[in-house]
Amino acid sequence: MKIPGKRLIPFWLGKKLRGGWQKYLSFKYKGSDYYCPYCGNSFVKFLPGGIDVPVLKEKEVIGGGFRENMLCPRCFSVDRDRLIYLFLKEKTNLFSAPLKVLHIAPEGCIRALLMTLPNIEYRSGVKYYEGYYYDRNINLMDVTALPFESESFDAVICNHVLEHIDDDRKAIHEIYRILRPGAWAILQVPISLKLEETFYDPSIKSPEEREKVFGQFDHVRLYGQDYPTILERQGFTVRRYSPFDEHHSPDELKKYALNQQELLYVAYK
Ligand SMILES: [Zn+2]
Numbered sequence: 001m002k003i004p005g006k007r008l009i010p011f012w013l014g015k016k017l018r019g020g021w022q023k024y025l026s027f028k029y030k031g032s033d034y035y036c037p038y039c040g041n042s043f044v045k046f047l048p049g050g051i052d053v054p055v056l057k058e059k060e061v062i063g064g065g066f067r068e069n070m071l072c073p074r075c076f077s078v079d080r081d082r083l084i085y086l087f088l089k090e091k092t093n094l095f096s097a098p099l100k101v102l103h104i105a106p107e108g109c110i111r112a113l114l115m116t117l118p119n120i121e122y123r124s125g126v127k128y129y130e131g132y133y134y135d136r137n138i139n140l141m142d143v144t145a146l147p148f149e150s151e152s153f154d155a156v157i158c159n160h161v162l163e164h165i166d167d168d169r170k171a172i173h174e175i176y177r178i179l180r181p182g183a184w185a186i187l188q189v190p191i192s193l194k195l196e197e198t199f200y201d202p203s204i205k206s207p208e209e210r211e212k213v214f215g216q217f218d219h220v221r222l223y224g225q226d227y228p229t230i231l232e233r234q235g236f237t238v239r240r241y242s243p244f245d246e247h248h249s250p251d252e253l254k255k256y257a258l259n260q261q262e263l264l265y266v267a268y269k
Contacts, residue, residue, distance in 0.1 A: 015135075022073065022074055022075070022076065023074075025047070025073035025074070026039075026041055026043075026073050026074035028073070029043040029044055029045060029046075029047075029073045030042070030043060030044070031043050031044030031045070032044075033045065033255065034046050034069065034255050034256075034257055035255040035256065036072040036074065036075060036077050036082065036109075036256075037082060037085045037086075037089075037256070038072065038075050038077045038081065038082075038085060038109035038110070038112065038113055039072060039074040039075035039077070039109070041072070041073075041074045041075075042255075043072070043073060043074075045069055046069040046070060046071055046072055046073065046257050047069075047070065047071040047072075047073055048066065048067065048068050048069070048070060048071070049066070049067060049070035049071040049078065050064065050065050050066045050067050050070055051065070051066060052065050052066040053065070053211055053212075053215050053216070054212075055212060055213060055214070055215050055222075056190075056215045058194075059192040059193075059194045059195055059215075059222065060192060060193040060194050061190050061191065061192050061193075061215055061222070062190065062191050062192075062193060062259065062261050062262050062263075063080060063160065063188060063189070063190040063191060063259075063262060064190045064215050064216070065215075067079060067259070069257035070257070072109070075108065075109045075112070076108060076109065077107070077109040078107075079256075079257055079258050079259050079262070080159065080160075080188060080259075080262065081107055081109050081110060082256045082257070082258060083243070083256075083258050083259075083262055083264055084110065084157070084159075084186060084188075084264065085110075085113075086243045086256070086258075087186070087241050087243075087264050087266070090243075090246070091241060091266075092155070092184070094117070094120070094155070095117065095119075096119060097119060097154075098119050098120075098121070099119065099120055099121070099154040099155055100120075100121040100123070100152065100153050100154050100155075101114060101120055101121070101122055101123070101153065101154065101155045101156070101157065102123045102124070102125070102146075102148070102153050102155070102156045102157075102158075102178065103122065103123070103124040103125075103156075103157045103158075104124070104125055104126070104141075104143055104156065104157070104158035104161055105125075105126050105127070105158065105159070105160070105161050106124045106126065106138060106157075107159065110157060111124060123139075123148075123153075124138045124139065125138065125139045125140065125141035125143075125146075126138050126139075126140060126141070127140065127141070127142060127143070128140070143158065143161060143165065143171040143174060143175070144165065144167055144170040144171045144174060145174065146174045146175070146177070146178050148178045149178070150177050150178060151177075151178070151179065151180045151181070152178055152180070153178050153179055153180065153183060154179075154180060154183045155179075155183055155184055155185065155186075156175050156178070156179060156183075156184075156185035156186070156187075157185070157186045158175060158185065158186070158187055159186065159187070159188040159189075160188060160189060160190065161189075162187065162189050162223075163189050163190055163214070163216075163219045163220065163221055163222070163223060164218055164219060164220065165220070166202060166220055168221070168230070169230075169233075169234065172187075172230070172231060172234040172236075173234050175187070175267075176234050176235050176236060176267075176269060179269040180269070181269055182268070182269065183268070183269050184266055184267065184268050184269070185236070185266070185267045185268075185269075186264065186265070186266055186267075187231065187265055187266075187267055188264065188265060189223045189227065189265075190215060190216075190219075190222070190223065191223045191224070191225075191227055192222055192223065192224050192225075193225070193261070194224075195222060195223075195224030195225065196224055196225050196226065197224045197225075197226050198221055198222065198223045198224045198226055198227065198230065199213075199214075199221060199222045199224065200220065200221035201213070201221075202220070204220075227265065228240075228265060231265070231267045235269065236267035236268060236269060237267070237268045237269075238265055238266070238267050238268075239266050239268065240263040240264065240265060240266075241263065241264040241266055242260075242262075242263050242264065243258070244258075244260055
């Protein structure tokens with residue numbers, strides 16, 4: 001979402017201040033109960049985060065709403081990012097194989113990881129710079145018209161983006177197009193456990209109405225249980241991943257403070 005108006009302080013200073021704040025929080029919450037795999041630090045707790053909007057509760061939306069242990073005090077990874085880390089580590093060759101990866105609307109912790117892996121050829125893009133969140137060296141691009149050749153990437157990571165886009169089919173098609181056969185994409189969206197079918201109504205335009213109906217002021221739809229089918233219609237094969245279904249015990253996973261109900265949707269070309 002584009003934030004109108006001029007920033008009160010320059011980007012570099014905002015970034016520096018945020019870094020200092022993160023260092024302070026990391027010291028304050030130092031402990032051993034919770035662990036963040038991105039920054040490698042342990043804490044007594046993660047920070048709470050997310051906003052409770054009635055529709056998110058009513059429709060049982062996974063990936064939204066208030067969570068007690070959501071945010072890593074050091075690198076600001078959220079529960080979803082930590083779920084993604086486990087998937088990348090256990091189910092992909094991201095840490096060893098030479099892969100070309102496109103990261104859309106890049107989460108800071110995932111971006112930092114990918115940029116330090118010498119085997120990864122990393123590209124990132126975002127539609128708008130958002131406050132102090134995105135580095136200014138990230139390219140601006142439109143996910144419904146990606147500026148890349150067909151079949152040129154081994155992986156795409158694009159989380160919580162599609163629910164902002166009117167023509168989500170076009171975005172999914174574009175992601176499919178630039179992936180090589182056999183490549184994969186992590187495409188998380190907020191998803192309702194109660195809605196069978198995705199709800200989209202382009203006549204709902206005001207931020208207030210969108211928040212009330214879709215759960216956030218700039219969302220244009222609420223995905224339902226048909227989400228994998230929407231991906232499959234563009235050619236993908238979808239697999240769901242949860243570490244809780246695997247060889248991990250809930251106790252072992254407790255330190256990552258994951259949402260046990262959150263499944264990772266991975267789309268394969
Ligand atoms: Zn962290």
